Amino acid sequence: MPLSCYAAAMKLTDTSLKDVVSQSRRIVFFTGAGLSTESGIPDFRSPGGLWSRMKPIQFQDFLTSDTVRQESWRRRFSGENTIKLAQPNVGHKVIAKLINSGQASSVITQNIDNLHQESGIEDSDNRVIELHGNATYAKCLDCDEHYEMDQLEQQYKSLGSVPDCSSCGGIIKTATISFGQSMPEKEMQRAQRESLACDLFIVLGSSLVVYPAASFPEIARRNGANLVIINREATPLDNIADLVIHEEIGACLSTLSWDF
Ligand code: NAD
Ligand code: ZN
Numbered sequence: 001m002p003l004s005c006y007a008a009a010m011k012l013t014d015t016s017l018k019d020v021v022s023q024s025r026r027i028v029f030f031t032g033a034g035l036s037t038e039s040g041i042p043d044f045r046s047p048g049g050l051w052s053r054m055k056p057i058q059f060q061d062f063l064t065s066d067t068v069r070q071e072s073w074r075r076r077f078s079g080e081n082t083i084k085l086a087q088p089n090v091g092h093k094v095i096a097k098l099i100n101s102g103q104a105s106s107v108i109t110q111n112i113d114n115l116h117q118e119s120g121i122e123d124s125d126n127r128v129i130e131l132h133g134n135a136t137y138a139k140c141l142d143c144d145e146h147y148e149m150d151q152l153e154q155q156y157k158s159l160g161s162v163p164d165c166s167s168c169g170g171i172i173k174t175a176t177i178s179f180g181q182s183m184p185e186k187e188m189q190r191a192q193r194e195s196l197a198c199d200l201f202i203v204l205g206s207s208l209v210v211y212p213a214a215s216f217p218e219i220a221r222r223n224g225a226n227l228v229i230i231n232r233e234a235t236p237l238d239n240i241a242d243l244v245i246h247e248e249i250g251a252c253l254s255t256l257s258w259d260f
Contacts, residue, residue, distance in 0.1 A: 029104060032208075109130055145167045217240075
Protein backbone atom coordinates (compact mmCIF):
# COMPACT_ATOMS: atom_id res chain seq x y z
CA MET A 1 0.00 0.00 0.00
CA PRO A 2 1.49 3.41 -0.83
CA LEU A 3 2.28 5.32 2.30
CA SER A 4 0.21 8.27 1.20
CA CYS A 5 -2.83 6.13 2.03
CA TYR A 6 -1.71 6.07 5.63
CA ALA A 7 -1.29 9.80 5.65
CA ALA A 8 -4.57 10.56 3.98
CA ALA A 9 -6.83 7.94 5.48
CA MET A 10 -5.55 7.11 8.93
CA LYS A 11 -4.68 8.92 12.06
CA LEU A 12 -0.92 8.64 11.97
CA THR A 13 0.39 6.64 14.86
CA ASP A 14 3.82 5.63 16.04
CA THR A 15 2.96 2.10 14.93
CA SER A 16 2.81 3.30 11.36
CA LEU A 17 6.27 4.88 11.75
CA LYS A 18 7.56 1.54 12.99
CA ASP A 19 5.95 -0.26 10.01
CA VAL A 20 7.40 2.18 7.51
CA VAL A 21 10.88 1.85 9.00
CA SER A 22 10.79 -1.94 9.11
CA GLN A 23 9.54 -2.21 5.52
CA SER A 24 12.32 -0.02 4.12
CA ARG A 25 15.65 -1.30 2.82
CA ARG A 26 17.63 1.91 2.33
CA ILE A 27 16.77 4.72 4.69
CA VAL A 28 18.36 8.16 4.56
CA PHE A 29 18.02 10.52 7.52
CA PHE A 30 18.04 14.29 7.19
CA THR A 31 18.59 16.13 10.44
CA GLY A 32 18.30 19.74 11.56
CA ALA A 33 18.90 21.73 14.71
CA GLY A 34 15.72 20.27 16.27
CA LEU A 35 17.44 16.89 16.67
CA SER A 36 19.98 18.40 19.05
CA THR A 37 17.69 20.53 21.26
CA GLU A 38 17.20 17.45 23.46
CA SER A 39 20.99 17.43 23.89
CA GLY A 40 20.81 21.01 25.22
CA ILE A 41 21.80 22.89 22.04
CA PRO A 42 19.23 25.57 21.12
CA ASP A 43 17.90 25.62 17.55
CA PHE A 44 17.62 28.75 15.42
CA ARG A 45 13.95 29.37 14.98
CA SER A 46 12.14 28.15 18.10
CA PRO A 47 11.18 30.85 20.65
CA GLY A 48 14.33 31.62 22.64
CA GLY A 49 16.41 30.04 19.82
CA LEU A 50 19.71 31.50 18.66
CA TRP A 51 18.15 33.95 16.21
CA SER A 52 16.20 35.75 18.88
CA ARG A 53 19.54 36.46 20.61
CA MET A 54 22.09 37.29 17.93
CA LYS A 55 22.20 38.15 14.26
CA PRO A 56 24.20 35.68 12.14
CA ILE A 57 27.49 36.94 10.67
CA GLN A 58 27.63 37.02 6.86
CA PHE A 59 30.62 35.34 5.19
CA GLN A 60 31.55 38.44 3.17
CA ASP A 61 31.68 40.55 6.34
CA PHE A 62 33.86 37.91 8.03
CA LEU A 63 36.29 38.01 5.08
CA THR A 64 36.53 41.76 4.79
CA SER A 65 36.50 42.96 8.39
CA ASP A 66 38.94 42.06 11.13
CA THR A 67 36.47 43.51 13.66
CA VAL A 68 33.74 41.15 12.46
CA ARG A 69 36.17 38.20 12.60
CA GLN A 70 37.12 38.97 16.18
CA GLU A 71 33.42 39.41 17.05
CA SER A 72 32.75 35.94 15.68
CA TRP A 73 35.56 34.50 17.84
CA ARG A 74 34.26 36.44 20.84
CA ARG A 75 30.85 34.80 20.39
CA ARG A 76 32.51 31.43 19.97
CA PHE A 77 34.62 31.64 23.10
CA SER A 78 32.37 33.63 25.44
CA GLY A 79 30.01 31.92 27.80
CA GLU A 80 29.32 28.25 27.97
CA ASN A 81 30.34 26.08 25.04
CA THR A 82 27.04 24.22 24.65
CA ILE A 83 28.31 22.14 21.74
CA LYS A 84 31.34 20.88 23.67
CA LEU A 85 29.18 19.94 26.66
CA ALA A 86 26.47 18.20 24.62
CA GLN A 87 26.05 14.43 24.36
CA PRO A 88 24.15 12.49 21.68
CA ASN A 89 20.50 11.83 22.63
CA VAL A 90 18.07 9.02 21.82
CA GLY A 91 17.43 10.39 18.31
CA HIS A 92 21.15 10.31 17.42
CA LYS A 93 21.37 6.78 18.84
CA VAL A 94 18.40 5.44 16.85
CA ILE A 95 19.98 6.82 13.67
CA ALA A 96 23.35 5.23 14.56
CA LYS A 97 21.68 1.90 15.23
CA LEU A 98 19.85 1.86 11.90
CA ILE A 99 22.98 2.90 9.99
CA ASN A 100 25.19 0.32 11.72
CA SER A 101 22.63 -2.42 11.01
CA GLY A 102 22.77 -1.55 7.30
CA GLN A 103 19.09 -0.63 7.05
CA ALA A 104 19.94 3.06 6.72
CA SER A 105 22.77 4.17 4.47
CA SER A 106 23.56 7.65 5.73
CA VAL A 107 22.55 10.80 7.54
CA ILE A 108 22.55 14.14 5.77
CA THR A 109 22.82 16.80 8.43
CA GLN A 110 22.48 20.56 8.66
CA ASN A 111 23.93 20.34 12.16
CA ILE A 112 27.42 21.48 12.98
CA ASP A 113 27.67 19.94 16.45
CA ASN A 114 29.53 16.65 15.67
CA LEU A 115 26.93 14.66 17.64
CA HIS A 116 26.31 12.16 14.83
CA GLN A 117 30.02 11.28 14.82
CA GLU A 118 29.89 10.93 18.63
CA SER A 119 26.80 8.71 18.57
CA GLY A 120 28.71 5.58 17.52
CA ILE A 121 28.11 5.58 13.75
CA GLU A 122 30.71 3.26 12.21
CA ASP A 123 32.62 4.64 9.21
CA SER A 124 31.18 8.07 10.02
CA ASP A 125 33.38 9.79 7.38
CA ASN A 126 31.28 8.06 4.74
CA ARG A 127 27.95 7.84 6.57
CA VAL A 128 27.60 11.39 7.91
CA ILE A 129 27.20 14.09 5.26
CA GLU A 130 27.63 17.55 6.76
CA LEU A 131 26.01 20.22 4.58
CA HIS A 132 26.89 23.13 6.86
CA GLY A 133 30.27 21.98 8.13
CA ASN A 134 31.41 21.35 11.69
CA ALA A 135 31.86 23.81 14.57
CA THR A 136 34.16 21.63 16.67
CA TYR A 137 37.31 22.56 14.72
CA ALA A 138 38.57 25.34 12.43
CA LYS A 139 40.31 25.51 9.06
CA CYS A 140 42.43 27.96 7.10
CA LEU A 141 40.27 29.32 4.27
CA ASP A 142 43.28 29.25 1.91
CA CYS A 143 45.28 26.08 2.60
CA ASP A 144 42.72 24.02 4.59
CA GLU A 145 45.12 23.55 7.52
CA HIS A 146 43.17 22.06 10.44
CA TYR A 147 43.14 23.87 13.82
CA GLU A 148 41.86 22.54 17.14
CA MET A 149 39.40 24.86 18.91
CA ASP A 150 41.15 24.47 22.27
CA GLN A 151 44.40 25.80 20.78
CA LEU A 152 42.60 28.77 19.15
CA GLU A 153 40.72 29.51 22.36
CA GLN A 154 43.99 29.67 24.31
CA GLN A 155 45.46 32.06 21.70
CA TYR A 156 42.28 34.18 21.73
CA LYS A 157 42.36 34.41 25.51
CA SER A 158 46.07 35.29 25.71
CA LEU A 159 46.40 37.54 22.62
CA GLY A 160 42.84 38.94 22.47
CA SER A 161 42.45 37.68 18.90
CA VAL A 162 42.86 34.59 16.73
CA PRO A 163 45.97 34.97 14.54
CA ASP A 164 46.14 34.12 10.83
CA CYS A 165 47.23 30.70 9.55
CA SER A 166 50.77 29.82 10.66
CA SER A 167 51.40 27.94 7.39
CA CYS A 168 50.23 30.43 4.77
CA GLY A 169 48.95 33.59 6.48
CA GLY A 170 45.35 32.90 5.38
CA ILE A 171 42.25 33.59 7.47
CA ILE A 172 41.28 30.90 9.99
CA LYS A 173 37.54 30.21 10.33
CA THR A 174 35.40 27.74 12.22
CA ALA A 175 34.80 24.87 9.77
CA THR A 176 31.14 25.78 9.29
CA ILE A 177 29.36 27.13 6.23
CA SER A 178 28.24 30.69 7.03
CA PHE A 179 25.42 32.65 5.46
CA GLY A 180 26.69 33.82 2.08
CA GLN A 181 29.38 31.09 1.83
CA SER A 182 29.25 28.50 -0.99
CA MET A 183 27.87 25.09 -0.14
CA PRO A 184 30.51 22.30 -0.03
CA GLU A 185 30.47 20.71 -3.48
CA LYS A 186 31.45 17.15 -2.58
CA GLU A 187 28.90 16.94 0.25
CA MET A 188 26.14 18.35 -1.96
CA GLN A 189 26.88 15.68 -4.58
CA ARG A 190 26.94 12.90 -1.97
CA ALA A 191 23.64 14.13 -0.50
CA GLN A 192 22.08 14.20 -3.95
CA ARG A 193 23.24 10.62 -4.68
CA GLU A 194 21.92 9.38 -1.33
CA SER A 195 18.57 11.14 -1.80
CA LEU A 196 18.14 9.49 -5.19
CA ALA A 197 19.14 6.02 -3.97
CA CYS A 198 16.92 5.71 -0.87
CA ASP A 199 13.47 4.17 -0.50
CA LEU A 200 12.67 6.08 2.71
CA PHE A 201 13.78 9.63 3.59
CA ILE A 202 13.21 10.71 7.19
CA VAL A 203 13.44 14.37 8.24
CA LEU A 204 14.08 14.95 11.94
CA GLY A 205 13.92 18.41 13.53
CA SER A 206 14.24 20.77 10.60
CA SER A 207 12.08 23.75 9.76
CA LEU A 208 12.88 22.95 6.07
CA VAL A 209 13.19 26.60 5.13
CA VAL A 210 16.96 26.71 4.55
CA TYR A 211 17.80 26.04 0.88
CA PRO A 212 19.51 24.31 -0.86
CA ALA A 213 19.53 21.84 2.07
CA ALA A 214 15.72 21.56 2.11
CA SER A 215 15.70 20.49 -1.54
CA PHE A 216 16.90 16.96 -0.63
CA PRO A 217 13.55 15.75 0.82
CA GLU A 218 11.90 17.08 -2.35
CA ILE A 219 14.42 15.24 -4.57
CA ALA A 220 13.90 11.95 -2.70
CA ARG A 221 10.10 12.24 -2.78
CA ARG A 222 10.04 13.13 -6.47
CA ASN A 223 12.23 10.11 -7.19
CA GLY A 224 9.71 7.75 -5.54
CA ALA A 225 11.01 7.41 -1.98
CA ASN A 226 8.59 7.64 0.91
CA LEU A 227 9.00 10.86 2.89
CA VAL A 228 8.49 11.05 6.66
CA ILE A 229 8.76 14.37 8.52
CA ILE A 230 9.08 14.39 12.30
CA ASN A 231 9.08 17.95 13.64
CA ARG A 232 7.23 19.56 16.51
CA GLU A 233 5.73 22.22 14.22
CA ALA A 234 4.50 22.31 10.62
CA THR A 235 6.99 22.66 7.76
CA PRO A 236 6.49 23.88 4.17
CA LEU A 237 7.02 20.29 2.93
CA ASP A 238 4.35 18.61 5.10
CA ASN A 239 1.99 18.66 2.13
CA ILE A 240 4.24 16.38 0.03
CA ALA A 241 5.14 14.00 2.88
CA ASP A 242 3.69 10.51 3.22
CA LEU A 243 3.78 10.66 6.98
CA VAL A 244 3.96 13.76 9.18
CA ILE A 245 4.43 13.54 12.95
CA HIS A 246 4.26 16.77 14.98
CA GLU A 247 5.85 15.47 18.16
CA GLU A 248 9.05 15.65 20.18
CA ILE A 249 11.70 13.59 18.39
CA GLY A 250 12.94 11.68 21.45
CA ALA A 251 9.46 10.63 22.56
CA CYS A 252 8.53 9.67 19.02
CA LEU A 253 11.62 7.59 18.28
CA SER A 254 11.60 5.92 21.69
CA THR A 255 8.33 4.27 20.69
CA LEU A 256 10.22 2.31 18.07
CA SER A 257 10.83 0.21 21.22
CA TRP A 258 14.53 -0.36 21.10
CA ASP A 259 16.55 -0.42 24.24
CA PHE A 260 18.66 2.69 24.80
P1 NAD B 1 15.70 25.37 12.62
O1 NAD B 1 16.13 25.99 13.89
O2 NAD B 1 15.33 26.20 11.49
O3 NAD B 1 14.48 24.38 12.88
C1 NAD B 1 14.48 23.43 13.89
C2 NAD B 1 13.09 22.79 13.88
O4 NAD B 1 13.11 21.74 14.85
C3 NAD B 1 11.97 23.77 14.29
O5 NAD B 1 10.92 23.68 13.34
C4 NAD B 1 11.52 23.26 15.67
O6 NAD B 1 10.14 23.37 15.88
C5 NAD B 1 11.92 21.80 15.63
N1 NAD B 1 12.28 21.20 16.90
C6 NAD B 1 13.11 21.71 17.86
N2 NAD B 1 13.27 20.82 18.86
C7 NAD B 1 12.51 19.73 18.54
C8 NAD B 1 12.26 18.49 19.18
N3 NAD B 1 12.84 18.17 20.34
N4 NAD B 1 11.41 17.61 18.58
C9 NAD B 1 10.82 17.93 17.39
N5 NAD B 1 11.02 19.09 16.74
C10 NAD B 1 11.88 19.98 17.30
O7 NAD B 1 16.86 24.35 12.25
P2 NAD B 1 17.41 23.89 10.85
O8 NAD B 1 16.28 23.56 9.94
O9 NAD B 1 18.43 22.86 11.13
O10 NAD B 1 18.15 25.17 10.28
C11 NAD B 1 18.95 26.01 11.05
C12 NAD B 1 20.41 26.10 10.65
O11 NAD B 1 21.12 26.42 11.82
C13 NAD B 1 21.01 24.83 10.17
O12 NAD B 1 21.40 25.07 8.90
C14 NAD B 1 22.22 24.53 11.05
O13 NAD B 1 23.39 24.61 10.30
C15 NAD B 1 22.28 25.64 12.06
N6 NAD B 1 22.20 25.23 13.48
C16 NAD B 1 22.77 24.07 13.90
C17 NAD B 1 22.69 23.68 15.24
C18 NAD B 1 23.35 22.39 15.65
O14 NAD B 1 24.31 21.96 15.03
N7 NAD B 1 22.86 21.71 16.69
C19 NAD B 1 22.00 24.47 16.16
C20 NAD B 1 21.43 25.69 15.71
C21 NAD B 1 21.52 26.04 14.35
ZN1 ZN C 1 46.72 28.41 5.57
